Amino acid sequence: MADILNVEGLETQFRTREGIVHAVNGVSFNLKEGETLGIVGESGCGKSVSVMSMLRLIPCPPGEIVAGKAIFQGNDLLKMTDDEIRKVRGSQIGMVFQDPMTFFNPVLTIGQQVSEPLEVHTGMNKKMAYERAAKVLEMVGIPRAADRLDDYPHQFSGGMRQRVMIAMALISNPQLLIADEPTTALDVTIQAQIVELVQRLRQELGMAIIWITHDLGIIAGLAKRVAVMYGGCIVEEAEVKELYVNPMHPYTRGLLGSLPRMDETEHRRLVSIDGMPPILMEKPRSCPFLSRCTYAVDRCKMENPGLRDLTPDHKVACWVDPNTGREH
Numbered sequence: 467m468a469d470i471l472n473v474e475g476l477e478t479q480f481r482t483r484e485g486i487v488h489a490v491n492g493v494s495f496n497l498k499e500g501e502t503l504g505i506v507g508e509s510g511c512g513k514s515v516s517v518m519s520m521l522r523l524i525p526c527p528p529g530e531i532v533a534g535k536a537i538f539q540g541n542d543l544l545k546m547t548d549d550e551i552r553k554v555r556g557s558q559i560g561m562v563f564q565d566p567m568t569f570f571n572p573v574l575t576i577g578q579q580v581s582e583p584l585e586v587h588t589g590m591n592k593k594m595a596y597e598r599a600a601k602v603l604e605m606v607g608i609p610r611a612a613d614r615l616d617d618y619p620h621q622f623s624g625g626m627r628q629r630v631m632i633a634m635a636l637i638s639n640p641q642l643l644i645a646d647e648p649t650t651a652l653d654v655t656i657q658a659q660i661v662e663l664v665q666r667l668r669q670e671l672g673m674a675i676i677w678i679t680h681d682l683g684i685i686a687g688l689a690k691r692v693a694v695m696y697g698g699c700i701v702e703e704a705e706v707k708e709l710y711v712n713p714m715h716p717y718t719r720g721l722l723g724s725l726p727r728m729d730e731t732e733h734r735r736l737v738s739i740d741g742m743p744p745i746l747m748e749k750p751r752s753c754p755f756l757s758r759c760t761y762a763v764d765r766c767k768m769e770n771p772g773l774r775d776l777t778p779d780h781k782v783a784c785w786v787d788p789n790t791g792r793e794h
């Protein structure tokens with residue numbers, strides 16, 4: 467399978483009154499057509515800013531993408547004009563966000579909001595766009611979808627709004643779906659239904675997916691590979707099974723709380739670990755995890771270990787082998 471997305475050395479900063487916040491510090495990863503990548507990491511580690519930067523949805527100012535590439539099907543998203551990137555967002559890349567209520571316009575009907583991108587991007591007339599909207603809403607499991615097009619967002623339950631948001635992201639058959647914690651606010655049963663829905667749609671439509679979450683059960687159910695972020699960097703990346711069985715970054719070990727078995731990860735939240743998250747007011751020169759790490763050696767204070775291949779399918783940014791306590 468060919469790569470659909472190559473992100474290389476992405477760096478994003480925010481200018482604030484207190485100084486520059488180094489939110490994303492050289493994130494690189496790739497994604498193949500039809501593949502699902504999970505991204506995990508504690509609050510503030512730069513997950514949302516990474517994907518928002520790629521989609522050019524960072525408010526500038528105060529934000530600025532200062533380095534990197536995000537090559538999507540051969541073109542750099544970071545170099546596109548505003549018009550070009552808007553077209554990509556409306557058609558080739560679909561997005562689902564955490565909070566559907568801030569996403570929807572409360573004074574427009576669901577039908578208006580779901581059909582609008584079709585009218586804008588494909589030139590469909592209103593009648594055709596509404597028909598397609600009803601079909602897509604049905605596909606994501608909205609009962610009596612055609613009858614509900616004239617309802618407003620508040621007339622849908624949280625889980626249903628989430629489904630509508632997924633429908634909107636998928637309406638133009640995107641090759642890539644980016645979902646930023648879309649199930650966090652939902653109860654466990656609805657979460658499971660949404661995950662099942664996405665699995666089914668992925669099979670039917672074949673899109674690649676980037677799924678950001680705190681929930682290891684969701685990652686195990688959906689993703690083939692997972693990237694762990696810390697302090698604006700990816701600190702470990704591996705296939706899900708490999709990461710669960712053989713986590714090699716001390717932070718990942720902390721997150722997993724000793725070594726969980728795959729069958730124990732169902733809806734298990736990431737455990738919180740001791741110490742404070744890194745302050746991002748300075749670009750990390752040492753390892754960003756240094757102050758919380760129980761494995762640290764002198765080298766960790768002097769050099770930020772970049773992500774490197776441990777095996778062809780397992781990357782880690784750490785100087786120390788946590789199994790032996792010795793430097794790699």
Ligand SMILES: Nc1ncnc2c1ncn2[C@@H]1O[C@H](COP(=O)(O)OP(=O)(O)OP(=O)(O)O)[C@@H](O)[C@H]1O
Pocket residue numbers: 480482487489507508509510511512513514515516525528529746
């Ligand atoms: N508009 C902004 N102005 C200043 N700093 C910002 C802005 N947006 C994000 N940041 C900072 O960038 C860093 C990364 O934030 P980000 O939203 O990517 O975290 P996250 O990993 O998505 O966390 P969460 O799990 O809570 O969603 C944080 O320190 C955050 O405070």
Ligand SMILES: [Mg+2]
Pocket residue numbers: 513514515646
């Ligand atoms: Mg976020």
